[in-house]
Amino acid sequence: MACKRSLDNPLKKRVFGRKLGRPLNKSRADVINSLLPALSLSADLLKEDGSLAPSSLFPQHKECWMEIGFGSGEHLSALMRRHPENAYLGAEPFINGMAAFLKDIKDDPHERIRVLMDDAMMLGNSLSDDSLDGIYILNPDPWHKKRHHKRRIVNRDNLECFARILKPGGQLIMSTDVPYLADWMITEATIHGGFEWAAKSREDWSTPPKDWIPTVYETKGAKGADKMVYLFFEKKA
């Protein structure tokens, strides 16, 4: 069953935080005008009723992965180049981030990437059951104030959706440099009950795997790399 939170209350604000930043320069404006319409998931596919099968978008590709809040998209483009056999879905509401990503991939093949410049849950709620091989949520907004905790992308409703759309054994990969957000994500994913945490020792969550692709936020923004936490959960079979 799909999560239909937004349909129940269509006026509810879907994305918190900024969607606009500095004005786009010409090359970024060009990709927003030319490439975004071609790669965007159309509104008729985003019914939030669990009917969108990734295989209908990417019939030729092996696995399908989604990245939520990809920022400038350097992680997503690196994944795409590393795994040309797979297809990718990316959601990022911030226009400057979307423009940076599209500019980066403009000369790459486009048949295995589709994007949404809006709330990732519009896409998550639209995807069919057991349809994704993995979901990345890297450095999500921490929403420090207690009254804003419900805005965190890793929350109970959304975890329910991730558990529904991941294939059994599919991966939910999260990272953060905010210690109490790490605690929150571990607690919420564990309480949910549908996921198994792969970590067996401190090293498993405090050091990235050898093939980890760092994001700009992680390399420049994070105050101390020593605080980064890497969380690998698997959907239980």
Ligand SMILES: C[S@@+](CC[C@H](N)C(=O)[O-])C[C@H]1O[C@@H](n2cnc3c(N)ncnc32)[C@H](O)[C@@H]1O
């Ligand atoms: C702290 S940034 C991290 C960006 C990137 N993942 C990185 O590690 O560099 C959080 C990102 O999540 C995006 N975001 C916030 N709410 C979102 C939502 N509901 N759906 C998709 N992305 C969202 C923001 O626009 C922002 O780019």
